[in-house]
Each structure stands twice: as C-alpha cells, then as structure tokens.
Amino acid sequence: MKFTNMKLQARKAVRAYFVRNWTIEDLMNNDEIPEHACASLRTVYLTLLCALWSFSFGSFLQLIWEAGGRFTVLSSVASLPCLYFISPLRVRTRVSLLMFAACNMGASFGLYIEYLFGMNQILVVSLYAGPTLAIGTFWIESLLSRERREIYINCLTYPFSLMLATYVVRTFEVINIHVAHWMLKVCVVLALFLGYVVVYSQEILYDANFREINFVNRTLTIFFHLPGIVVHAARLCVGANIEQHRQN
Numbered sequence: 001m002k003f004t005n006m007k008l009q010a011r012k013a014v015r016a017y018f019v020r021n022w023t024i025e026d027l028m029n030n031d032e033i034p035e036h037a038c039a040s041l042r043t044v045y046l047t048l049l050c051a052l053w054s055f056s057f058g059s060f061l062q063l064i065w066e067a068g069g070r071f072t073v074l075s076s077v078a079s080l081p082c083l084y085f086i087s088p089l090r091v092r093t094r095v096s097l098l099m100f101a102a103c104n105m106g107a108s109f110g111l112y113i114e115y116l117f118g119m120n121q122i123l124v125v126s127l128y129a130g131p132t133l134a135i136g137t138f139w140i141e142s143l144l145s146r147e148r149r150e151i152y153i154n155c156l157t158y159p160f161s162l163m164l165a166t167y168v169v170r171t172f173e174v175i176n177i178h179v180a181h182w183m184l185k186v187c188v189v190l191a192l193f194l195g196y197v198v199v200y201s202q203e204i205l206y207d208a209n210f211r212e213i214n215f216v217n218r219t220l221t222i223f224f225h226l227p228g229i230v231v232h233a234a235r236l237c238v239g240a241n242i243e244q245h246r247q248n
Contacts, residue, residue, distance in 0.1 A: 058106025
C-alpha cells in the first residue's frame with residue numbers, strides 16, 4: 001500500500017509539474033500590469049539579476065584565482081536543500097544563501113566548461129554578460145513602465161542585439177571555427193532563454209493576482225521549472241492553433 005501511495009503521489013507531482021494554472025489568454029495578455037503584480041515582478045527580476053551577478057563573479061574568480069574546485073561544487077549542491085528547508089520568513093538568510101550558491105555555481109560552471117570544451121575562461125565569462133544584461137533590462141523596464149508589450153519587446157531587442165554584436169566581434173578575434181560555432185549556439189540558446197523569461201513573467205503576474213509571491217523560490221523556479229513551463233506553453237499554443245483550424 002505504501003508503495004502504491006508513493007507511486008500515485010509521484011504521478012501527481014509529475015502531472016502538476018507539466019500542468020500550470022494559466023491559459024493561452026493569460027499568455028497573450030498585453031494589458032497594463034496591476035501595481036501589486038508589477039511590484040512582485042520587479043522583485044523577482046532584481047533577485048535574479050543579483051543571482052546572475054553573483055554567478056558571473058564566481059566565474060571571474062575562477063578566471064583570476066582558479067577558485068573552482070571540490071569546495072565550490074559541494075557548497076553549491078548543499079545550498080539547494082538548505083534553501084528548501086529554511087523558513088520563507090527568513091528572507092535575508094535565504095537571499096544571502098542564494099547569492100552564495102550562485103557564486104559557487106559560477107566558479108564550478110566555469111571550471112567544467114573549460115575542462116569539457118577547452119574554452120578560454122575569458123570567453124566563458126563574457127558569455128554571462130548577455131543574460132545578466134537582459135535581466136537587468138527587464139528590471140529597469142519594469143521600473144519605467146507597466147505596459148507588458150513595451151517591457152517585453154524592449155527587453156528582447158536590446159540584449160539580443162548586444163549578444164549578436166558580441167558574437168560578431170568575438171568571431172573576428174577567435175580563429176578556431178569550432179569555438180565560433182559553439183558561441184553561435186550559445187547565443188541562440190540565450191535568445192530562447194529570454195523568450196522563456198517572458199513566458200514565465202506571465203505566470204508570475206497570473207499567480208500574483210491570487211497570492212503573495214515568494215521571490216527567492218521564483219528565482220530558483222526560473223531554472224528548475226524551465227522544461228515544465230515550456231511544455232505547458234507549447235501545449236497551449238498547439239491547442240489554440242488546432243481550435244482555430246476547426247473554426248475556420
């Protein structure tokens with residue numbers, strides 16, 4: 001019986017992971033953002049921006065001091081369950097632990113990239129500038145405007161243009177064609193990530209209408225719930241296209 005109950009709970013957890021509460025109307029909503037929901041969105045953007053800065057700083061430490069190693073890997077892994085078990089009321093502790101985990105992850109990630117792909121650590125550090133600038137643009141635009149279309153279009157246009165320009169400059173500097181192709185793939189992945197952030201922003205705004213947002217958990221969710229949110233968005237878009245074809 002216990003095994004059967006655990007199996008049912010696991011199925012429900014997987015189903016809940018891939019099924020969200022928002023619909024295609026919420027995804028395509030371009031109305032002005034309410035003030036309380038916009039405040040929650042700004043807090044999530046700011047927390048994510050600080051986490052990316054910490055991540056980049058850890059990679060920079062790996063560049064100048066070779067700080068990445070067993071300690072950074074174990075520290076980043078151990079920080080995740082600590083974030084889960086610490087009470088949400090201890091906001092400062094959780095934010096500090098999140099920044100510590102991001103810094104250690106940055107040092108460890110740079111170490112693995114250099115080991116697996118043989119890339120110069122300077123190139124690895126420069127790749128973090130794109131998503132960091134993008135999230136910073138999201139945060140600044142959310143401060144200046146509450147129009148969803150203006151926030152999302154500007155935040156997708158400026159950072160992607162900078163990433164593309166950085167790729168062109170680096171291509172002329174890097175003679176190795178393999179590295180240039182790898183950097184192009186990274187730019188494409190970062191562009192897709194920005195689109196995913198837009199989709200997830202809609203989910204944050206939807207949930208903010210019903211309850212208070214835990215911005216530390218939401219920052220972690222951007223990475224750990226990426227497959228589930230992308231699959232749900234794709235399912236909604238496919239279903240909307242099928243319904244439109246039936247009506248035509």
